[in-house]
Amino acid sequence: MPDAPGLELIAQGVEEGRQGTVIETAFEHGRATLIVHPEGVLHALRWLRDTPEQGYTFLSSLHAADYLPATPRFAVHYELLCRDRVERINVKALLQDPAAGDDSNGASPEEKLPELDSCVALYPTAEFQEREAYDFFGIVFRGHPDLRRILMPEDYVGWPQRRDFPIGGEPVLFTHNEIETPRWFE
Amino acid sequence: MEIERESLRARQLRARDLLRGDLEGQDLEKYVEERLLTTTLENALNWGRANALFPLTFGLACCAIEMMSMVTSRYDIARFGAEAFRASPRQADMIILSGRVSIKMAPVVRRVYDQMLEPKWVIAMGACSSSAGMFANYAVVQGADKFMPVDIHIPGCPPRPEALLYGFNKLQKLVRGKPDLGWRQRYNAAGTEEWARFESGKPSPEAIERAAVALEMPTLEEVQRERERSTDA
Amino acid sequence: MADDLLRDEEITERGVAREMEDPSSSLVDSAEIIHREPEGEGLEPEQEVLTINMGPHHPATHGVLRLIVTLQGEQVIDLKPVMGYLHTGIEKSCEDKSYWKVIPFVERMDYLSYFFQMEAFCGCVERLVELEIPPRAKYLRVLHMELNRIMSHLVWLGTSALDLGAISMFWYCFRERDQILDLFEMSTGQRMHTRFFQVGGVFEDIPLGFEKKVREFCSVMPSRIDQYEALLDRNEIFLHRTREVGIVSRERLLELGVTGPLLRAAGEPWDLRKVDPCLCYGDFDFNIPVGTVGDGYDRYRVRLQEMRESVRIIEQALDGLPEGPWVADDRKYVLPPRDELSTSMESLIHHFKLVTEGFRVPPGELYYAIESPRGELGCFVVADGSSKPARVHFRDPSFVNLQAFRDMSVGGLIADLIQNLAMLDPIIGGVDR
Numbered sequence: 001m002p003d004a005p006g007l008e009l010i011a012q013g014v015e016e017g018r019q020g021t022v023i024e025t026a027f028e029h030g031r032a033t034l035i036v037h038p039e040g041v042l043h044a045l046r047w048l049r050d051t052p053e054q055g056y057t058f059l060s061s062l063h064a065a066d067y068l069p070a071t072p073r074f075a076v077h078y079e080l081l082c083r084d085r086v087e088r089i090n091v092k093a094l095l096q097d098p099a100a101g102d103d104s105n106g107a108s109p110e111e112k113l114p115e116l117d118s119c120v121a122l123y124p125t126a127e128f129q130e131r132e133a134y135d136f137f138g139i140v141f142r143g144h145p146d147l148r149r150i151l152m153p154e155d156y157v158g159w160p161q162r163r164d165f166p167i168g169g170e171p172v173l174f175t176h177n178e179i180e181t182p183r184w185f186e
Numbered sequence: 187m188e189i190e191r192e193s194l195r196a197r198q199l200r201a202r203d204l205l206r207g208d209l210e211g212q213d214l215e216k217y218v219e220e221r222l223l224t225t226t227l228e229n230a231l232n233w234g235r236a237n238a239l240f241p242l243t244f245g246l247a248c249c250a251i252e253m254m255s256m257v258t259s260r261y262d263i264a265r266f267g268a269e270a271f272r273a274s275p276r277q278a279d280m281i282i283l284s285g286r287v288s289i290k291m292a293p294v295v296r297r298v299y300d301q302m303l304e305p306k307w308v309i310a311m312g313a314c315s316s317s318a319g320m321f322a323n324y325a326v327v328q329g330a331d332k333f334m335p336v337d338i339h340i341p342g343c344p345p346r347p348e349a350l351l352y353g354f355n356k357l358q359k360l361v362r363g364k365p366d367l368g369w370r371q372r373y374n375a376a377g378t379e380e381w382a383r384f385e386s387g388k389p390s391p392e393a394i395e396r397a398a399v400a401l402e403m404p405t406l407e408e409v410q411r412e413r414e415r416s417t418d419a
Numbered sequence: 420m421a422d423d424l425l426r427d428e429e430i431t432e433r434g435v436a437r438e439m440e441d442p443s444s445s446l447v448d449s450a451e452i453i454h455r456e457p458e459g460e461g462l463e464p465e466q467e468v469l470t471i472n473m474g475p476h477h478p479a480t481h482g483v484l485r486l487i488v489t490l491q492g493e494q495v496i497d498l499k500p501v502m503g504y505l506h507t508g509i510e511k512s513c514e515d516k517s518y519w520k521v522i523p524f525v526e527r528m529d530y531l532s533y534f535f536q537m538e539a540f541c542g543c544v545e546r547l548v549e550l551e552i553p554p555r556a557k558y559l560r561v562l563h564m565e566l567n568r569i570m571s572h573l574v575w576l577g578t579s580a581l582d583l584g585a586i587s588m589f590w591y592c593f594r595e596r597d598q599i600l601d602l603f604e605m606s607t608g609q610r611m612h613t614r615f616f617q618v619g620g621v622f623e624d625i626p627l628g629f630e631k632k633v634r635e636f637c638s639v640m641p642s643r644i645d646q647y648e649a650l651l652d653r654n655e656i657f658l659h660r661t662r663e664v665g666i667v668s669r670e671r672l673l674e675l676g677v678t679g680p681l682l683r684a685a686g687e688p689w690d691l692r693k694v695d696p697c698l699c700y701g702d703f704d705f706n707i708p709v710g711t712v713g714d715g716y717d718r719y720r721v722r723l724q725e726m727r728e729s730v731r732i733i734e735q736a737l738d739g740l741p742e743g744p745w746v747a748d749d750r751k752y753v754l755p756p757r758d759e760l761s762t763s764m765e766s767l768i769h770h771f772k773l774v775t776e777g778f779r780v781p782p783g784e785l786y787y788a789i790e791s792p793r794g795e796l797g798c799f800v801v802a803d804g805s806s807k808p809a810r811v812h813f814r815d816p817s818f819v820n821l822q823a824f825r826d827m828s829v830g831g832l833i834a835d836l837i838q839n840l841a842m843l844d845p846i847i848g849g850v851d852r
Contacts, residue, residue: 029546029785059676060788061797061814079786079797079814086694090786125676128822151503151851152325153290160324161511163809168324168508243478247505247848248530248611250482251574255600258593273478288851291483291504294475320524325508344611 002087007032010089013051018043023094033090041078041093042117048080048089049122056080056089059123064133068163073097074114074139095139111138118144136161229363235279235305236361237267242278244298246285249312252344253284261347266354275301280357282350283336286314287327299334307357310336311350313343468496475504481578481840482847493832498825502818505851513811517777518544521811523614525798528813529849530611531574534560534567535791537616539798539813542697543787544618547780547802550752555743556620557699562633562736563606563615565729569640570599571792572722572729576647579719579841583660585651595643598636605629618778619753620746630737637737640730644723651719661715665827665839669713675826676819679794681843684721685713691790703735715842722844725792752778777806786814793817793844815849 002010004027011022011034021040026033036044048056060079067073074095081088098112118141120126130141131150138159141147149156158165204214245253256263263269272278275298287295299308310330313319316339318328330336337360340353359365469490475483483504489497509528513521525540526533538560545552552560577592600610606625607613615622651657667675669685682689690707692700708724710717746753754773755766772778780802788797794816801810820843827839 028783029549031785058673060795061786061799061812063799063812063814065784065799065801065810065812067801067809077786077799079799083689083694088786123676124674125819125822128818132818149503151506153503160508161810163514165511166324167322167511167515169318169322169326170328172322244476246483247507248527251530252611254574254578254589255593255597258590258597260594260597275476286505286507288504288506290506291475294483294504298476321507321509321512323508323512325506325511346610 002032002089003027004032007034007089010034010048010054013054014040014044014047017047031088031090033092035092035094038076038093038095038116041076041091042119042122044091045078045080045119045122048091054082055084056082056087058083059119059125060088062119062123062126062129062133064137064139066137066161066163071096074137076116076133076139078119113138113140115140115142117142118147120144135159138162232362236358239266239268239280239307239358239361240270240272240278241268242275242281242298242302243271243273244281244283244295246283246287246291247314249284249314249344252347253282253311253350256347256350261351263351263354266351266358268354275299276303278302279305280307280309282309282311283315283330284311284344286319286321287330288325289327292327292333295330296333305361307338307361308334308336309338309340309350309353309357311340311353312345313341316341319343466491481582481845484840484845484847484850486836488833488836490833493834495828495831495833495836498828498836500821500824502821502847502850505847507848507852509852510811510813513808515807517806518618518780518808519773519777521808522617523612525811525813526612526614527848528852529791529793529796529815529817529846531571531846532567532791532793532796533612534564534616535789535796536798536813537614538564538698539787539789539791539796540800540811541616541618542789543785543798543800544780544802546787547783547785547800548618548752548778550619550747550749552620552747553744554699554741555624556745556747558736558740559621559625559745560616561698561700561703562733562740563603563621565732565736566599566602566633568792569726569729570596572726573599575722575792575844576719579844580651582837582841583657585654585657588647588650591643591647591650595640598639602629602632602636605632617746617753619749620744622746624745630740633733633737637730637734641727644726648723658716660834660838661719661842663712664715664831664835665842666712666714667823667826671826672713672823675822677794677823679790679792679816679820680718680721680725681794681820681823683707684710684717686711691788691795695788697787697789700732702739703732705732705735715838718842779804779806780808784810788814791816793846793849794820813849813852815852817845817847817849818852821845821850 007025007027010032011025014034014036015022018040021036021044022034023037024035026035034044048054058081060081062076062078064074064076067075072094074097076093076095078091078093079088080091093116095114095116097114116139118126118130120130120141120143127145128150130144131147133139134141134144134147135149135152136159148154152160245251255261257269257271268280275281279302281299281302283295299306308330310316314321314326315330316336318326320343322328327333338353338357340349342349345353356366471488471490473486473488475485477484485501485504487499487501488495507527509524513524516524522537522540525536528536573592573596577589577596580586580588580592603613604610606629607615607622667685669682669687672682672685673687678689678691686709688707688709691697692705693707705728708721708728710721750766750769752773755763755769759766760770782802782804784799784801786797786799788795790796795814796816797814799810799812799814800808803809824839824843824845827843828836831839
């Protein structure tokens with residue numbers, strides 16, 4: 001992994017190209033994380049990929065996480081790998097939830113979803129993985145060639161892996177409890 | 187061979203005559219012939235069906251790997267006559283649901299089951315297809331018998347191939363017409379039925395009565411009376 | 420003209436939707452094809468394009484994968500995989516369970532490489548809590564992982580040969596697989612989904628006699644691999660079907676994020692066991708088989724050779740197996756031994772806390788990747804300080820490798836499509852999670 005000073009140099013390099021991209025750098029458990037603003041994600045990825053000294057040409061994984069109740073709520077992680085030096089770096093794009101604090105109670109037909117630029121042009125491997133992030137969190141990737149649900153049924157409503165989505169399933173019925181207090185599970 | 191169906195009354199009279207010893211000669215012979223052939227033929231048919239079940243290749247998840255190893259030489263299913271796994275549901279008469287049924291797959295499974303021809307049987311192999319196993323969440327159908335009839339459930343995650351063969355033998359007994367007792371009869375487990383969650387809520391009072399009697403539990407009135415008596419005293 | 424038919428999803432979806440309602444209607448309405456004809460130009464029979472659905476229930480799709488294939492004659496023009504028929508919501512379920520209880524869930528994703536998934540998760544959590552595992556546990560983990568690699572390749576070989584028509588290979592491969600499962604049952608108690616690893620080491624030490632049985636197996640396995648090679652290596656039909664078929668260039672594979680035997684068959688010597696060794700892979704002397712062309716035959720050869728290398732690793736692991744504890748000592752994360760429970764109050768309290776609530780992991784997040792039989796298996800865990808993980812995500816190799824399927828098959832024939840899918844080795848449990 002790039003060590004802490006190396007990470008600072010990378011952060012400086014990315015910031016030079018486009019101001020206001022890097023929010024923070026974090027280095028924990030031997031892992032370097034570059035926390036960026038969502039609008040500057042493509043710039044950061046392109047800088048990391050194309051700068052000759054960096055050469056992070058392989059996108060290992062693109063995944064999203066929901067940090068409810070922390071804000072900003074969503075984050076999209078890009079795990080990059082430089083195969084020559086075998087170094088990994090993580091680019092984390094923090095996204096606000098546009099529907100938060102929305103008191104319209106679903107009155108508007110358009111659901112407000114967090115948006116981000118798609119990096120399929122830079123890393124074609126992101127195609128399925130961005131679809132997965134859209135499917136489970138509702139994060140819209142602008143510029144994705146074919147953004148639709150990948151693992152849930154096409155007409156499913158809801159974003160399953162968000163933290164406020166219920167886990168589902170059925171309660172297991174125990175006969176004794178049913179006799180004593182029917183529908184005890186409610 | 188044509189078997190004539192007579193009216194019930196005529197058959198009853200003939201049975202009475204047989205018991206009295208009044209049937210003679212040709213009538214007696216015909217009577218015995220009919221009974222013997224009908225049941226023996228059905229038995230033979232069922233025996234043939236049981237020993238030549240054609241399973242459908244329907245592997246869903248991890249249980250499918252154990253089902254595959256049941257086909258192979260150590261836990262040979264060919265010795266029970268079922269090695270001819272058919273890919274087309276029209277040619278198969280048994281479907282082994284091996285693996286978890288997700289909500290996207292459930293309509294597909296149901297369609298494949300509908301495309302099978304009668305008579306057909308279903309084995310729900312493993313915990314996931316019997317009752318969703320460990321996956322009590324939004325994505326798995328909580329038991330395949332929510333949308334299709336299941337004959338045999340096999341517990342395990344995944345069940346050993348020997349367990350699957352045991353279940354298969356039970357299915358063969360079922361096919362032959364002499365099914366083993368279900369666990370409710372064996373353990374006298376009345377009152378353990380799952381009451382569905384209808385909008386009406388409570389199970390009917392008769393159901394509660396029945397269950398309470400079976401479990402030898404005091405009914406709700408008795409419990410209330412006890413409580414009143416203890417508060418009074 | 421072929422282009423607007425290619426991009427036309429509507430015909431596919433409409434036809435499929437119609438088929439869902441009425442199974443007897445055809446998938447592609449003939450009226451629709453005629454409607455798409457430009458004026459004055461009839462469709463030649465060779466140019467007619469057909470979209471078929473290789474549905475989720477199919478004997479050759481290695482699980483419940485649905486392929487919408489656009490064909491021109493027998494040639495594949497376009498291919499769309501539809502996944503999700505085995506989606507189990509494992510990642511969401513894991514958020515609801517303590518870290519120990521996550522281990523059996525996580526095992527069942529890619530259901531042929533369960534030890535690797537356990538290692539990815541346990542390794543990730545161990546790094547999050549900065550827990551060192553004892554050397555004996557490392558060796559035992561590697562031992563079981565390499566046995567699992569052989570087993571996974573055996574199942575792949577058996578089912579792929581079955582797809583290609585070499586049906587008796589299935590029985591031979593599963594004969595060996597049953598031997599490996601006997602070994603697993605001996606050491607872990609269960610054939611599949613063993614839940615053997617835990618955070619801090621392995622669950623139980625190996626029993627007496629296990630080492631002897633593994634050595635017996637290792638002495639027998641190379642000759643069995645020779646037998647498989649003798650059956651398939653120079654088999655004319657196998658060669659015709661797999662040579663020069665499904666070739667994707669190395670650069671394209673890297674762009675698509677493909678790792679594992681697929682990438683190595685294309686000539687890239689990339690194996691996480693060598694370049695970024697986890698556990699104790701650095702102690703062993705083994706080679707990485709690398710192909711040249713990247714066709715189906717190379718993939719087959721790479722995996723067979725990997726089986727041989729795994730046998731070597733297992734033998735070395737047995738030779739060098741250190742004595743000592745099989746699980747770490749830190750009572751905050753690992754259960755104390757049972758005999759201590761009757762004497763020490765502290766052990767009792769630790770045991771109680773661990774069993775009821777589970778251990779807490781300080782806040783942090785980590786991505787940890789290992790080399791599973793199919794490629795790079797990565798585990799991403801977000802911990803928020805409680806006893807349940809806040810997010811568990813697996814970067815599954817089959818999911819990412821499936822993106823290469825389209826590149827491999829477009830331009831080939833349907834029979835080659837089956838072969839490509841077989842050589843791709845997707846496990847739909849991993850794809851769908």
